[in-house]
Amino acid sequence: MTDIARTARPTMKDVAARAGVGLKTVSRVVNEEPGVTDDTIARVQAAIDALGFRRNDSARLLRKGRTASIGLVLEDLADPFYAPLSRAVEDLARAHSTLLFTGSSAENAEREQELTLAFCARRVDGLVIVPASDDHRYLEPEIAAGVATVFVDRPAGGIDADVVLSDNAGGTRDGVAHLIAHGHRRIGFIADQPHIHTAAQRLRGYREAMAAAGLPVHDGWISSGPTTPEHVRAELERMLSGPEPVTALFAGNNRITVTAVRVLANRPAHPVALVGFDDFELADLLRPAITVVAQDPGELGRTAARLLFRRLDGSAGPPSRVELPCRLIARGSGEIAPAA
Amino acid sequence: MTDIARTARPTMKDVAARAGVGLKTVSRVVNEEPGVTDDTIARVQAAIDALGFRRNDSARLLRKGRTASIGLVLEDLADPFYAPLSRAVEDLARAHSTLLFTGSSAENAEREQELTLAFCARRVDGLVIVPASDDHRYLEPEIAAGVATVFVDRPAGGIDADVVLSDNAGGTRDGVAHLIAHGHRRIGFIADQPHIHTAAQRLRGYREAMAAAGLPVHDGWISSGPTTPEHVRAELERMLSGPEPVTALFAGNNRITVTAVRVLANRPAHPVALVGFDDFELADLLRPAITVVAQDPGELGRTAARLLFRRLDGSAGPPSRVELPCRLIARGSGEIAPAA
DNA sequence: TTGAAAGCGGTACCAC
DNA sequence: GTGGTACCGCTTTCAA
Numbered sequence: 001m002t003d004i005a006r007t008a009r010p011t012m013k014d015v016a017a018r019a020g021v022g023l024k025t026v027s028r029v030v031n032e033e034p035g036v037t038d039d040t041i042a043r044v045q046a047a048i049d050a051l052g053f054r055r056n057d058s059a060r061l062l063r064k065g066r067t068a069s070i071g072l073v074l075e076d077l078a079d080p081f082y083a084p085l086s087r088a089v090e091d092l093a094r095a096h097s098t099l100l101f102t103g104s105s106a107e108n109a110e111r112e113q114e115l116t117l118a119f120c121a122r123r124v125d126g127l128v129i130v131p132a133s134d135d136h137r138y139l140e141p142e143i144a145a146g147v148a149t150v151f152v153d154r155p156a157g158g159i160d161a162d163v164v165l166s167d168n169a170g171g172t173r174d175g176v177a178h179l180i181a182h183g184h185r186r187i188g189f190i191a192d193q194p195h196i197h198t199a200a201q202r203l204r205g206y207r208e209a210m211a212a213a214g215l216p217v218h219d220g221w222i223s224s225g226p227t228t229p230e231h232v233r234a235e236l237e238r239m240l241s242g243p244e245p246v247t248a249l250f251a252g253n254n255r256i257t258v259t260a261v262r263v264l265a266n267r268p269a270h271p272v273a274l275v276g277f278d279d280f281e282l283a284d285l286l287r288p289a290i291t292v293v294a295q296d297p298g299e300l301g302r303t304a305a306r307l308l309f310r311r312l313d314g315s316a317g318p319p320s321r322v323e324l325p326c327r328l329i330a331r332g333s334g335e336i337a338p339a340a
Numbered sequence: 341m342t343d344i345a346r347t348a349r350p351t352m353k354d355v356a357a358r359a360g361v362g363l364k365t366v367s368r369v370v371n372e373e374p375g376v377t378d379d380t381i382a383r384v385q386a387a388i389d390a391l392g393f394r395r396n397d398s399a400r401l402l403r404k405g406r407t408a409s410i411g412l413v414l415e416d417l418a419d420p421f422y423a424p425l426s427r428a429v430e431d432l433a434r435a436h437s438t439l440l441f442t443g444s445s446a447e448n449a450e451r452e453q454e455l456t457l458a459f460c461a462r463r464v465d466g467l468v469i470v471p472a473s474d475d476h477r478y479l480e481p482e483i484a485a486g487v488a489t490v491f492v493d494r495p496a497g498g499i500d501a502d503v504v505l506s507d508n509a510g511g512t513r514d515g516v517a518h519l520i521a522h523g524h525r526r527i528g529f530i531a532d533q534p535h536i537h538t539a540a541q542r543l544r545g546y547r548e549a550m551a552a553a554g555l556p557v558h559d560g561w562i563s564s565g566p567t568t569p570e571h572v573r574a575e576l577e578r579m580l581s582g583p584e585p586v587t588a589l590f591a592g593n594n595r596i597t598v599t600a601v602r603v604l605a606n607r608p609a610h611p612v613a614l615v616g617f618d619d620f621e622l623a624d625l626l627r628p629a630i631t632v633v634a635q636d637p638g639e640l641g642r643t644a645a646r647l648l649f650r651r652l653d654g655s656a657g658p659p660s661r662v663e664l665p666c667r668l669i670a671r672g673s674g675e676i677a678p679a680a
Numbered sequence: 681t682t683g684a685a686a687g688c689g690g691t692a693c694c695a696c
Numbered sequence: 697g698t699g700g701t702a703c704c705g706c707t708t709t710c711a712a
Contacts, residue, residue, distance in 0.1 A: 013706095035682085062399055086418065099459070103430060118397075123397075286626070287627060364691085367692095371691090399690040
């Protein structure tokens with residue numbers, strides 16, 4: 001048989017042996033360090049090519065101390081909302097010659113921790129985390145050991161760290177005020193689970209907008225729970241029935257908005273105004289087109305990554321907290337007048 | 341000043357010193373290997389806790405030979421089409437206690453290679469690649485060295501490797517046949533750039549369906565080029581004008597479909613049938629709802645990852661080629677009768 | 681200009 | 697049971 005077993009990767013040692021030089025000389029050539037004769041370079045390079053040598057960066061970085069990699073912990077890799085965020089982080093990572101570990105927490109605190117600590121065990125230089133947990137004290141030793149950490153979309157729990165958020169309360173306030181300005185007084189609000197920070201902030205914005213307009217808020221107008229289509233549908237139908245149904249709905253995130261659109265599409269005789277938090281593709285193509293309060297997930301990611309690499313470049317100073325504004329985009333569904 | 345500098349991470353050596361045991365014993369405790377007294381375990385554990393020690397997996401894996409990580413190279417992390425694919429790969433990786441490096445090639449062959457080789461330099465155990473390049477011979481040494489490699493969505497170029505594809509030609513054939521069955525004879529086809537494998541396959545499917553029905557294909561009915569909204573819009577408008585305009589359109593991917601929907605929405609007086617390749621969210625909520633030929637990106641990723649981990653588990657044998665069927669989903673836009 | 685030896689932080693093997 | 701020592705593949709230090 002031929003040497004099929006010659007599958008083992010050549011190391012610098014192998015290259016050195018073949019080129020008839022010392023190990024360190026190979027290292028110098030590979031890293032393009034000065035102080036090697038052209039002649040030697042050529043001999044080493046020939047050995048490298050012949051053997052198909054490629055430097056083992058894991059070994060290299062172990063020695064160097066930095067791993068040139070960062071970890072990105074998302075709620076769900078497959079959630080379109082986070083796609084531009086990941087992409088923005090990736091772009092900055094690339095610009096800094098840094099590789100990206102990614103993973104989804106699935107909105108599960110344990111998984112978040114497991115994933116984050118796995119990244120730390122690989123000694124990532126930094127972390128960008130969309131928190132699923134509300135207690136990040138488990139990260140204290142890591143941060144103390146020098147792992148730059150930035151939280152995005154939701155704040156960290158129990159520790160003081162860099163964080164980049166959207167102005168969830170302000171955005172919701174604007175969206176609800178928009179409905180009020182169009183004549184609505186009974187406005188429903190369907191939110192994500194209350195333990196999720198953004199959901200809580202949006203609920204706060206809703207209450208503030210109603211209060212600012214001197215409008216009462218009935219318990220029945222508010223729903224927060226799982227964002228499954230079934231639950232959202234049931235809640236919305238409940239709000240739309242009874243003697244004093246809501247005439248408008250504020251949907252707490254894009255999944256809720258989409259479900260609401262489906263429900264409302266089935267009752268064209270009774271138009272209900274709708275404003276949703278988070279923009280989504282094709283919102284403008286629906287009839288009516290959907291008015292939304294849009295965050296900028298790409299900017300969220302970009303800002304977080306910038307903060308991270310600034311820390312990695314040695315920036316000290318206290319943790320910073322950045323809050324990005326939201327933008328109301330009127331498209332039609334939020335400008336429907338109340339039925340009565 | 342207090343010892344702020346005590347930021348250095350403790351190593352097993354430190355733990356050993358503090359616990360008054362040998363290095364190897366610490367290793368045993370950390371890895372829960374048998375053969376250590378409960379008493380010793382307790383002493384070591386105490387030292388671990390006191391020091392906040394956490395094993396350096398990079399060092400560990402360097403020694404072990406495997407890195408327990410794989411690389412995923414996509415065309416674009418932010419493309420919603422690939423989101424379920426990534427998620428599926430991630431899920432399997434997690435099930436195999438493997439970490440995931442991700443990156444986007446941006447449809448650029450050089451970037452694909454750069455990224456892939458960077459992953460290889462980190463000695464990933466395997467790779468899942470959505471090819472942007474059509475020449476993957478640069479991977480030969482890596483594959484020979486044992487990096488399990490699976491290509492998804494598009495075939496590899498110049499090398500024989502595992503690959504998972506959708507039946508692009510077959511799916512398109514079905515979609516075009518569907519339009520033909522509804523009475524259309526002049527059917528336009530707007531595709532992505534012809535050097536992209538999937539685009540070429542879909543074009544083939546279109547031609548086959550037309551030929552099977554004995555229908556001619558005029559050059560003017562086919563367009564392939566950039567999928568920018570401007571270009572797609574111009575091409576579609578061209579096809580819809582003139583003495584013998586097309587009465588139906590097959591859109592070669594979801595971006596093209598969406599642009600087509602926008603264009604067609606502006607000319608409600610002249611309904612044109614539309615079938616698009618790739619399903620997309622809210623396709624059912626548009627009016628008319630959009631008939632599509634759907635791939636299953638999640639299944640694409642799952643199949644690829646399964647193949648990968650099977651290889652990693654030692655499965656030998658020649659490269660396999662899996663082709664997943666597409667599914668026609670009739671929703672309305674594809675069932676519009678020809679104008680004439 | 682070049683290379684030997686120590687070390688990065690662990691694991692493997694083999695004595696004690 | 698426990699620990700010494702070589703070693704994973706590379707970089708660093710320093711002497712030749």
